[in-house]
Amino acid sequence: DGGITQSPKYLFRKEGQNVTLSCEQNLNHDAMYWYRQDPGQGLRLIYYSQIVNDFQKGDIAEGYSVSREKKESFPLTVTSAQKNPTAFYLCASRGSEKLFFGSGTQLSVL
């Protein structure tokens, strides 16, 4: 089946630790996105990539990093500089002028 796969479903971060969230798509889409979802705040854009080897900061990029070495993959690293990382993270790709979303990763701090 075609789609967006996010892993893991749940992730726990210790103080001072970097963690990486995986996002893979087999839809052959050029553009991919990372959003953060907090209760009552909707979705906020962290980073997006229009094409391989290129990406742009979104509205809340501080404390996060990304790479786009392959068309299929757009991993997000939550660094120790992100002081409030607890949230639901959603990855998406763009096709036919709309976004296709993965099922999300819930990140919590230990």
Added chain:
Amino acid sequence: AQSVAQPEDQVNVAEGNPLTVKCTYSVSGNPYLFWYVQYPNRGLQFLLKYITGDNLVKGSYGFEAEFNKSQTSFHLKKPSALVSDSALYFCAVRDIRGTYKYIFGTGTRLKVLA
């Protein structure tokens, strides 16, 4: 700046009654508008989009939305609500200036009562 507002945090409706979830937008130029639905602990699912053409857009699961340029609104509607429609609904607008950013509202929780 492009923005989307969903003025209601929650909407309650009785099963079988019509439902409306409100969305207003602020954009430069002609907007690309979207509705998505989210079930608990899941990603967002696409319902419908407006890019151009007929102001009444029909989407998945019997939902429709009306684009109103003078009121800058894009309200989601369904003639007869189902209990299974209970979920979190998001309105979104795409930045058409070339950045391809999608901006989402804060979401409206729909509760359909049996």
